Amino acid sequence: MTFLSTPVKSAINKLSTQLETPFFVYDLDALNTHLARLVAQTDVKLWYAVKANPLSTVIQCLDKAGFNFDVASKGELEQVLAQGINSERVLNTGPAKSPAQIKHFIERGVRTFVAESLNQVRWLNEQAVDQQCQLQVLLRVQLRWPEGEKNPLGGDSLTPFGLGCDEWLALNTHQYPALNFDGLHIFQWGNMLSSDKLAELWSQMITPLQQLASKLGVNLNVLDLGGGLGIPYTQNDDTLSWDALITALANIKRHAGVNELWMELGRYAVGECGHYANPVVERKLNYGQQQVILSGGINHLLRPAVTNQDFPAQLLRNSTAENQAMSLYGPLCTALDCLGEHQLPNDLNEHDWLVFSQCGAYGFTESMPYFLCHELAAEYVIHNGELNCVRQAADASDYLR
Template sequence: MQTLSTPVKAAITELTAQQHEPFYLYDLDQLAKHLKTINDQSIVKLWYAVKANPLSAVIQTLDQAGFDFDVASSGELKQVLSQGIDAKRVLNTGPAKSKQQIEEFLTLGVTTFVAESVNQVAWLQEAALRHDTQLRILLRVQLRWPNNEKNPLGGDSLTPFGLGADEWATISLIDYPNLDFAGLHIFQWGNMLDASKLASLWQQMIAPLVSLSKRLKMNLRILDLGGGLGIPYSREDSAIDWQAILTSLAQFKADAQVDELWMELGRYAVGECGYYLNPIIEQKKNYGANQLILAGGINHLLRPAVTGQAFPATLLRESQATTVPFTLHGPLCTALDNLGEHQLPADAYENDWLLFSQCGAYGFTESMPYFLCHTLPAEFIYQAGEVRCMRAPLTPSEYLR
């Protein structure tokens, strides 16, 4: 877990003296340093999963670090292209690719796609033929795991992501002359912190994926392992060992005998660069439990309600008071608006600010900001000693019609 640097904390403290509503700040210097560390290798090609955080300044920092971009919607594509990034550096993922979206992506210059269904393969062929072009295609494979092991993206149930090997084996690749079937895509886990567990999962995948490529008569050049690398949200958790990951990937690449490995990183790329600042409205005690009511909740940070795992939270100012457990509640009229239980100083009161860390990924754009018509949070960046506002707070009168 990243430690807040003294200059960034000073910048945040100054901002809290100026702001009255919750806001985000992203430390782009910290982000650039992290990206250099993970991309300074030749084992795996890294794409940035834009869904994690589509802010323009974040995308620009990823671009400067040599990442290409995984987009799953027209909105994400246009946000990437608006930063001056070539469409040839875009990979289109996502389960819902309509004919209209495929046409739009080709018109804008995208040539690399992950196909999730036989229908999508046919639609991509039709569009490529109309545009008189060749597309690079990866087929997304959904595997079942032995011994009823839970698939972190779908449990034991079916998911909309890709098809099983038997379903894919029914197609004939030569029926799609405008599609270059370069490889397979597989991604069925999320926020993994155990490098050895990931290595084990990857090794189990080699045989079924290679077998499928042979059934399809595919020249298997690329294996895309998606993402899933996690960051710690609890002080009891340790950061994943990146060097151990690279060692496992190198072995996987050799065993699978492929030319390229790809991964789309979201949380692991940007999660630790972000902070969310949230003012306390009041402290109260209820049935013997300590509660803090906050100005922002799952309207800005939905993840705790979805996963049951909170973002780390600390009191921004220094305090010598004894820490006690507090349950944190946002302003929404639902019991779901709970940001977890945290050990905080007993003198945390109204007008104090809480600092939530690990918020660079799956923060504001994953939230439910319009419920109860609260102000949308501002987003700031910190870079080279300067703070810049990327989006000012947006009041309900500005977004409601």
């Protein structure tokens, strides 16, 4: 497995001779090839989780491929609509749907929502009545396994996403005439790399969800399994089989007896198309540890500090030198600004660039770009073999007031 294709490496080589600060490159040609394979099936309705990467050109690729769009904020909604996408293809998810946000979404034409609480159900109905429309609503369910058993759906932690089955039983669906309760939504894990494990988890969910729908008098027309499909971040990681997943999902759909099965793909849809090029500032030996200080860090790639899982990194230039362990650090004045330990050629020096791959999802927009007032990273795309700038690097003077 190689994370850096020839077209991407060529583009980054070219840009590294022109630029002095970090930048992202998204290979839209590779993305389009990947998306075409994902939509070549009829078992699952696919939504793109915009949180993964809201870049306009990326959204346009998903649009052309036929994806619908899962948005969780007013900003994401407006970004999607700005690409000419019809609001009928938008699903509103997220735990913080205030009455004001719901009102805005309905005014903008959105009619499909995931309700995460009894309050959200009430607010959705109130706003729908005020605007004289009907809404399609899925209830988000958070399952927990019996005490003492390891919850296979994301550990034992309680999260703010949705409600448990017992809490949803307080809902009287007949009190909300403007809402069509059309199914259930469940999603409690992330970056899964085993097709068999995913199939096992999905199978375990069918019975409790069917029971809940029956008790609530909800027609289980739609089952939304969220996302959670993973991509490899090391050469040794497993890789999901899309064909095996579709076979498993077709079985889930049949056993659950639903008319529509939905999935909201983020990382799995766009993660592998993105790369982050980062110039080396300095290399030093400290207490026997090889340390590399880079121009960019968690101000552009926060994920390693949040998940303790690094993006794969490699030296941009070719080298025949032996690899050795090096710890990579960004420019911020915090020990959190670490991009992990990597095996890199031992002739690495301050004239080099490193390239981090698998950054198409949860990259720049998940970062903390304003801390210490460093430059914002530029973003480029490769489309139809051509390299184009989407956004130039910006100095702090461009955003400080």
